[in-house]
Amino acid sequence: MAAPLDDQALDQLFRTARTFNHYRDEPVGEDTLRALWDLLKMAPTSANQLPARFVWCVSDEAKATLAAACSDTNRDKVLKAPVSVVIGMDVEFHDHLPELFPHVDAKSWFDGNRELREASAFRNSSLQGGYLILAARALGLDVGPMSGFDAGAVDKAFFADTPAVRTNFIATLGYGDAATLHPRNPRPAFETFNRLA
Numbered sequence: 001m002a003a004p005l006d007d008q009a010l011d012q013l014f015r016t017a018r019t020f021n022h023y024r025d026e027p028v029g030e031d032t033l034r035a036l037w038d039l040l041k042m043a044p045t046s047a048n049q050l051p052a053r054f055v056w057c058v059s060d061e062a063k064a065t066l067a068a069a070c071s072d073t074n075r076d077k078v079l080k081a082p083v084s085v086v087i088g089m090d091v092e093f094h095d096h097l098p099e100l101f102p103h104v105d106a107k108s109w110f111d112g113n114r115e116l117r118e119a120s121a122f123r124n125s126s127l128q129g130g131y132l133i134l135a136a137r138a139l140g141l142d143v144g145p146m147s148g149f150d151a152g153a154v155d156k157a158f159f160a161d162t163p164a165v166r167t168n169f170i171a172t173l174g175y176g177d178a179a180t181l182h183p184r185n186p187r188p189a190f191e192t193f194n195r196l197a
């Protein structure tokens with residue numbers, strides 16, 4: 001059985017980790033993005049579907065394209081971050097199941113059932129977006145997830161040639177500038193949103 005992580009690790013992943021909108025002027029290299037994928041891909045999705053499709057915007061051009069589809073409040077964040085990422089979801093993820101989940105015919109569970117694929121792709125790509133945040137923090141990076149954007153415009157800009165892929169949410173990535181943080185908002189005690197049944 002694995003031992004619990006130490007306090008320093010728990011702080012870095014959860015307790016002192018924050019959402020960032022502003023980053024220090026430190027680049028995030030492709031090797032770091034590959035290391036991030038190599039961690040997040042190991043976290044679970046149902047039937048190993050891995051429906052998320054990530055577009056890492058590292059060029060000024062790609063960031064400008066993404067920024068153009070963002071709300072006024074998010075535009076500058078995307079432009080100025082070292083990396084901005086689109087977390088898409090592939091509703092044809094089942095085509096990969098013979099390779100990703102080979103011991104049963106899992107593809108047949110989803111063939112002809114678009115509604116099930118939509119629900120499954122959304123659920124599991126959202127999880128993968130969460131795994132991205134935690135994997136990034138584990139690597140010493142900071143993340144700023146965002147839902148303030150025009151999904152149709154982001155789809156058109158980044159997934160026009162793969163119409164089965166649609167945008168779930170977007171995020172910025174880098175080494176956060178702690179001086180720009182506002183005070184942490186409340187996180188309720190167990191009793192508030194939990195019950196034992």
Ligand SMILES: Cc1cc2nc3c(=O)[nH]c(=O)nc-3n(C[C@H](O)[C@H](O)[C@H](O)COP(=O)(O)O)c2cc1C
Pocket residue numbers: 017018019020021074144145146147148149169184185
């Ligand atoms: C899915 C998602 C969408 C979000 N959308 C936006 C957004 O559009 N713009 C923004 O400034 N922050 C956005 N946030 C940031 C949240 O407000 C922030 O993560 C939350 O308040 C927790 O902040 P903390 O990690 O600093 O405690 C989003 C966060 C998540 C997880």
